[in-house]
Amino acid sequence: MRWRRAAGRGLLVAALILAGYGGTGASAGEPADGDGRGPMTLVTGRDTTSYLRGVLTDWNRSHPAEKVTLVELPEAADEVRAQMTTSLRSGSDRFDVLNIDVAWTSEFAAAGWIAPLEAGRFPLKHFLPPVVDTATFGGRLYALPYVTNAGLLYYRKDVLDKEGRNPPRNWTELTRLARTVAPKYGLDGYAGQFLPYEGLTVNAIEAVQSAGGSILADEGARVTVDSDAARKGVAFLAEGVRDGWIPKEALTYKEEESRRAFQDGKLLFMRNWPYAHQLAGGAGSKVAGKFGVVPLPGPDGTAAGVLGGSNLAVNTNSRHKESAQDLLAFLSSEKVQRRVLTEGALPPVWADVYTDPGLVRRYPYLPTLKKSVLAAKPRPKSPRYEQVNLAVQAVVHDAMAQRETPEEAVERLARELGAIVRRG
Incomplete structure (x- = not known):
């Protein structure tokens, strides 16, 4: 989910939401309707563009007996997850519909916190195929794809044009350009x-x-991490730092730090999400009109990226599951998916949006993003994803900081992941 890891609106506000939110419908302690219908709450990370309120206003206008109250948690993903899981573990029916990071779907499903969905109620055939995989666990649909994301390679088009070079198509070309061209222009490589x-x-x-x-x-x-392929992947990153075409400062970068470095004219190449495109091209950017985007390169061509985005899920304890599934169908409709892009500045899951001529003129990166999404895969599905996440980031950071060789790092990661799986 593309909640930026900036400060949210504060832990005090978040605590008050969880401790004292009354809401409507099930949240207000009304009796169950018996047919699974009634008012609902939808909980999400902070809607930074406020587009979702307008979308829900349209729903509420046409569904007066099934109105939705929007609950916004802080912007930081870790805070959102912590507050959602606290509520779900308690068995609360406070939240009917949850807007969750795609990486959480397996964990929430395995824990029994979200209910299986009726696949036939939703326009899944119109979605980009890989995004549907993020919403399944154990062969069942537990969530509905709502927003997707895939990494892109941002590059300084003006610099490569001066050199008569094309953007890199594989790791070899990326490495060569980052090592040789970037220093000529006083830039870091990647x-x-x-x-x-x-x-x-x-x-x-x-x-x-x-x-x-x-x-x-x-x-x-x-x-499955103990493989030559995994060692090659970790070595690509670790050797980039060792050889200098990945600056050591990048070991402190999150999305915004890397975006600012690129936008301030310090980088030849940057891996980031699509949200950075509009900002890098906006007023005050030193690279506005000077950059382009292509799919992330891999060893021999387009990379197998990692899908980001968010899925919509229904709380197992919701008393209004029928209304909730109708709301999910509404939010995944083509009309709303266009608003996800044009008003929310988020990548939609509806495939036809990416080929609409008018939208492509307005958002020229859409064809590249579609190609990247189609080549991407979900993050590892695991009921213990948070533990897996912590192990991967710690081990790979040690390798990039030259505290371990790529071989040692992969061997250690295999041991730590094995312990996590055995504990399950």
């Missing part, structure tokens, strides 16, 4: 999100997947 947090997990898994490897299989039941 940066992604390399601070030890979930952003590094994503960057690391992208590298491993692109090399043909994986971290886990069988929905978290089997460790």
